[in-house]
Amino acid sequence: MRHIITILLQNEAGALARVANMFAARGYNIDSLSVAPTHDPTVSRLTLVTAGSDNVIEQIIKQTRKLIDVVEIADLSSTDHIECELLMAKVAVDSDAAARKVVECVREHRALVLDETDDTRMIQLAGTGQEIDALVAELGRITSILEVDRSGVAAMARGRQVVAAAV
Secondary structure, eight states: OEEEEEEEEESOTTHHHHHHHHHHHTTOOOSEEEEEEOSSTTEEEEEEEEEOOHHHHHHHHHHHHTSTTEEEEEEGGGSOEEEEEEEEEEEEOOSHHHHHHHHHHHHHTTOEEEEEOSSEEEEEEEEOHHHHHHHHHHHHHHSOEEEEEEOOOEEEESTTOOOOOOO
């Protein structure tokens, strides 16, 4: 089963490497990883997607919690949450007809054209993984995809529930 785990880490050199090494050493795969500082510059939020049974995920959380840099950890999968991913894609537009098809596709998917050249368009979409997969699939049917960059999942629990350091 797919799990979204969010970890608050001390914003220090090597903290991310220690988490990634813990996963690798135990044979756990990370499908997606996103990390950046929070509103508190001493803390970063790492959100990762992995797969495993509830027992495996429980072990991952227990082992990760023991790492010195970990402030807090939570599995958002079992909570009411919202997740989002960012896509940037560069596609070829070899004709006016291709450019029109790309623009129609972008509009249908509520995406944006970030950059236009004579023969390319750079597209941005923020949405769920399924929305991004659908856009990429449709773009692939209508033109050549030159480059894709995806941010990985960002996720938060809905409402007042937060992942925060214990006070």
